[in-house]
Amino acid sequence: MTAKSTPAGGTAVVRAFFWLPRSARAGALILVVLVIVTLLAPLIAPHDPNAIDPTHVLAAPDLGHPFGADALGRDVFSRTVYALRTSLAIVFASVAVASLAALPLGTAAGYFGGWVDQVISRPLDMLLVLPALLLAITLIAIVGPGSIVAALAIALIYLPILARVQRAASLVVAHAGFVEGGRARGWSSLAVLRRHVVPNALGPLLVQAAILAGFAVQIEASLSFLGLGTQPPTPSLGLMLSEGRDVLTQAPWVEIFPGLAIAVIVLAFNLLGDGLRHRLDPQGMAS
Amino acid sequence: MNPRLLFVLRRLGLTIPVLFVMSVVIFLIIRLVPGDPVRTMLGFRATPESIAQVRAQLHLDDPLWVQYRDWLAGLLHGDFGQDFVSKAPLSELLAQRVPVTLEITLLSMLLAVAVGVPLGVRAAVGGRWARRLTEGFVVFGISVPDFWLGIMLVLVCAGTMMWLPPSGYVPFTEDPGGNLTYMILPVLTLAVAEAAYIIRTTRGAMLGVIGRPFIVYLRAKGTRERSIVYRHALRNAATPIATVIGIQFGVLLGGAIVVETLFALPGVGRLIVTAINQRNYPVVQAGLLVVATLFILVSLITDLVVGFIDPQVSDRGES
Amino acid sequence: MLQINDVRVRIPVAGGRWVEAVDGVTLAVGSGEIVGLVGESGCGKSTLGGAVMGLLPGGAQLSGQVLLDGRDLGGLTAEEYRRVRGNDIALVSQDPSASLDPTFAVGAQVAEAIRNHRDIGRREARERAVELLRAVGIPDPGARYSDPPHRFSGGMKQRVVIAAALANDPSVLIADEPTTALDVTIQAQILHLLRDLTVRTGTGVLMITHDLGVVAQVCDRIAVMYAGQVVEQGTVRDVFADPLHPYTRALLDSQPAAHHRSGDLPVILGQVPDLTDPPAGCRFAARCARVHDRCTTAPPVVETRGGGRVACWLHDALPPVAQEVS
Secondary structure (H helix, E strand, C coil), X not given: CXXXXXXXXXXXXXXXXXXXXXXXXXXXXXXXXXXXXXXXXXXXXXCCCCCCCHHHCXXXXXXXXXXXXXXXXXXXXXXXXXXXXXXXXXXXXXXXXXXXXXXXXXXXXXXXXXXXXHHHHHHHHHHCCCCHXXXXXXXXXXXXXXXXXXXXXXXXXXXXXXXXXXXXXXXXXXXXXXXXXXXXXXXXXXXXXXXXXXXXXXXXXXXXXXXXXXXXXXXXXXXXXXXXXXXXXXXXHHHHHHHHHHHCCCCCHHHHHHHHHHHHHHXXXXXXHHHHHHHHCCCCCXX | XXXXXXXXXXXXXXXXXXXHHHHHHHHHHHHHCCCCHHHHHHHHHCCHXXXXXXXXXXXXXXXXXXXHHHHHHHHHCCCCCECCCCCCEHHHHHHHHHHHHHHHHHHHHHHHHHHHHHHHHHHHHCCHHHHHHHHHHHHHHHHCCHHHHHHHHHHHHHHHXXXXXXXXXXXXXXXXXXXXXXXXXXHHHHHXXXXXXXXXXXXXXXXXXXXXXXXXXXXXXXXXXXXXXXXXXXXXXXXXXXXXXXXXXXXXXXXXXXXXXXXXXXXXXXXXXXXXHHCCHHHHHHHHHHHHHHHHHHHHHHHHHHHHHCHHHHHHCCC | CEEEEEEEEEEEEHHHEEEEEEEEEEEEECCCCEEEEECCCCCCHHHHHHHHHCCCCCCCEEEEEEEECCEEHHHCCHHHHHHHEXXXXXXXXXXXXXXXXXXXXXXXXXXXXXXXXXXXXXXXHHHHHHHHHHHCCCCCHHHHCCCCHHHCCHHHHHHHHHHHHXXXXXXXXXXXXXXXXXXXXXXXHHHHHHHHHHHHHXXXXXXXXCCHHHHXXXXXXXXXXXXXXXXXXXXXXXXXXXXXXXXXXXXXXXXXXXXXXXXXXXXXXXXXXXCCCCCCCCCCHHHCCCCCHHHHHCCCCEEEECCEEEECHHHCCCCHHHHHHC
């Protein structure tokens, strides 16, 4: 396990990095770079992502516009950088919300079982009745489109999946010897949960969250592409792909680069998730 | 009683509450819209008279359970309500739209299974190159977003080389050849990611089966390697494969929404998206209802198929 | 009949090393004869069975000669060997629950054994399979033909496996611990079934087992294996009455039946040698109660004694000096 609380936090991060399998290191590295790029977006982007430039309409990539320019002469590179920022923010928010909700729900369902499990798991199973994208669209149909709704919709899709994984992991830990030992020593349920169950059951949840984060990028892009996610003028990868369709044959760069960006993030999260799975979830509880 | 019949009945029994809950959720969509849904639907055309008229038309003033009862009774008689914008009966609209979505999803699944299962088997029992190539394809298929793949396919096959129509549709009954030509790119777009998942699942399941003792015993009987792999091992691996196909069908239904929009295909998915943007709630409800029902039916069929492939499943009576 | 001549099997293990799992085994199984191959787990007896079946794990190296009815199986192509398996040599393995394909009807699995080797139609194969199921004692075989394996008990499943194995009247049957996974009450039934069927058809059986009780019940001859080598073989009567090799004696002494609750069973102290680096002399030397100088320096020579053979310096016919000269 990583030792995040050691005095030298920096070395712990480095150690955690090398503790990962090699392919997962590549994924982690890509994600770190992307996060830095999006955090420093104003410094890295050469242009204002929304600045319209009539002299550069559909300009091919060159030094000033490394990814070319779109139908309004906006710099595709700058827009991609800012869109990444939007996408990653939505992804992290949705996965964090879903994980934080799934943690107590899944733990309680797995640890206590019985009617607690029934009360928690049955309604969550009902969320799995609709295909993922359809569930998101249903929520959007009710509340209306937007970035925050998209993030909530993705969180809603992921909640039952993550809760199920956490439930399975807690179930296993709950019957492990050291937990029985804690109970025998007369600790309260909460103390047993906090000190033993949660720390030991966390691995599969983390793995599942990493894998789902990759697909969250795709779902967010799909929703924006359909006009149901992030709304203009905020740059988003799905919107850029939707707008670029009309000029596809004249200016393919408008489509190619944002799409590549999505593929790279999904790949990075997948590599990281698979690597984490090898280390944290050898029984394969996360799907 | 015959264990198989019992299994089928039990699984059917499980489906009914699921259908019920799903119908309630979809029924509630319009009632959950923040503020007055009718005002939202009418937009600038909203006047006290028009609002009252639409409320009456949608029976929004009845008690909730009466509304649900009437709605459900209508559905059971094939009455899906009216398009709020065009006033056309939704059953006719759906009759045109559903076959399109079904055609795309079923063709994609067919292609993905036809390509994915044999490749997954090769990845499990074949040499190093078979394994590497399929692994590469899996990573590609899973990472690349489907609609972007569709756009790139249009760029290559329709734009640059002019092989195929970039978008459009003719019904199969009018022009079978033309219909299939329009289907090529959308189906490819959806099938790539599907095939990737099917390959990954098939490979994992086959590897698990190939290591089991009964495979050695089959060899000891002098069974041909081909028959061991495709008759015995594949049948034992079929449960996870069929399960994934069922789950992925739901993903396909979601993907169809995007692909129909991308290729201008008049399916249910595009209908739903357009209706959401127009705040055309009756259409949204009817569309979601159809797609969700399809998904639930596919899950049911998947479980029944699994039960029939693997007698242990149906004998246990679980699902 | 089956003739195994100086067969050696090396299996690769981690670190580029090899385990000499079977080291120079010579053994014969005659027509209608049941030969018990006895030893502790890990002594190489199942690997020897795999070598005869042509089903060694990937990477394993085989040398020596395996003759089946005079035909050398060593030079066969994969397809030629497939035609031998299940036809001329058959296998009944340890766990019947693991041997049968759980998704196929038991009858179909017997019919498959027939159709793998004979060009006959489905219906004919089915009729023959029903007959075989009847012959191994499955009640109402016509109706139970279509049942999946999990609806049968362990003993019934092993009967199905035996039916499939004997479907094509093989010359030799390898029975690898055929009763170990079964209830004690069923074990004797299965053993006697095997014996009755094979004696009738003249099929020779190589009965791989760790249980001397099994050997006593059904075998004609016995071969005792230790650490990859056959240390003693002979008729069951001779070997049980007068075991020549100290290991055979120790095995017989550790059988519960020999002591009738008269206190603790004697155990063989020590451990099996590391077969990635076998000792220079006798492999049993480190655990042998009667070890002496020669045992640790050179491997014992196989000597013929009566109808049997033994590999032990205690029974060396020649004086040590003459041995070194030859």
